[in-house]
Amino acid sequence: MKKYLAIMKIRFINSLQYRIAALAGIITQIAWSVLGVLALSAFYKSNPLTYPMGFSQSTAYIWIQQAFLPMFMLWFFEEDIFDSIKKGNIAYELVRPVNLYNRWFCQSIASRLAKGVLRCIPVLIIGFLVPAPYGLMLPPSFIQFLLFLISMTIGLFVIIAFCMLVYISTFYLLSPTGMKTILVFFADFLAGSTIPLPFFPDKILSVIKILPFASMQNMPLRIYSGNIAGIEALNGILLQIFWFFMLTLVGKLWMQKATKTVIIQGG
């Protein structure tokens, strides 16, 4: 356990270096939140009766989503993992006495956390300053807030377990760009990054909400806003835990198979 904590610490400190990039990210995320909220409000004004969640719930969804974007977005990968597979550095990794799956997992958690921590605070502050109903409200109760934290943590695990599958597929595909983009953008859409899941047509939603993608950002964001509460929230978290175990299981088995037959590229 100690060695994994060390890996996480190194990554975390490394990622904190990029402050200018963080500033750019913060500006982007604030602009995206404001425009996203304004777009939703235009839809709300043109037809408030068919709006599928409370308006302030949906704005909270957008603000929290943007504030923690580096933790939620699927298309954020560790480039050096792809490099190590493509260039053959993986040979060194394989002889180390560290489980490669766990190592990559920790590395991913740390760099996502570091990015998230650097960026979330200014976005959250601006979000709270913007007047209601356009701004960010507090969660409805303290218990709901705790549930949100739990759900966000598991959501992060589910996301990384999914990314691990993409990394492992690189063993077979080598050039990950095309497949990666196609898969990941569909997954990201189903996770609710383009429009929140409640805005999907009801029939499609009833299928999508049990898929692993709905256990990523959808659950914590809707718990924060109070759109999902009480028993429903607990069930949602259970579903998240289920998907986390499933994806990790598949990932670990696949990794074992891949590393046994792996061909080291180049020297």
Added chain:
Amino acid sequence: MRLYFKFFLMNLKSQMQYKTSFFLSALGQFIVSFTTLIGILFMFQRFHQVDNFSLTEVLLCYSIVLFAFSLAECFAAGFNVFPKMIQDGRFDRILVRPRHEVFQVITLEMNLSCIGRLIQAIVIFIYAIINAEIHWSIDKIVTVFLMIICGSVIFSGIYILCAACSFFTIEGLEFINVLIYGGRDFGKYPFSIYGKPVLLFLTFVVPLALFQYYPLLYLIGHSSNRFYIFFPIVGLLFLMPCYMFWRYGIKKYRSTGS
């Protein structure tokens, strides 16, 4: 112009060397903007209209923005990778050649995989003009033409602005990208839905609304003001400060020495 065409063919040939990779990234581009399209469709299934714009009108607007953006992304891609050119010293080589440096940056790098996005823009565009009730006449055809051409020039202007910043910072300045990608992602809806302040900003500071919102009003018959046809041309004025900033950057430029 003949030289430009030659460079274009060179780029095309070199990217065609890796056919699978080329088609996969084109397909990737297609899918990426496809999810935006599904998003719009889902929203309209629920709300039917936004700010008095119907689905076909929004699709028309989205396809024109996408069209303009992908043209700019294709032909101004050199400015997108410009920080790299400065870092590895390629820009020094450009400066000693007897051609205009903007021309060279454009020809050095073309990203032709954006054809995936372009195809999609064309498909949505055709769908939208078939379904929208527009009484076509010469002036409306001119309007569409101006919207697309001037739109891509304005997007390129932002790319130049972004590239010029890297004269001073060496690294890319990401946050100007907000204007480019924000323009693309939020330009799917007519800019007026974001309210007055945003519309004013996009009219007078970064004139994206000049090619997207005002001519669209004329095109779909929400307004009969014929001046709106020429608003995209007014937007071209935006190139002047961009180019001046670029010249200023070149004057201050010091090689990174690699």
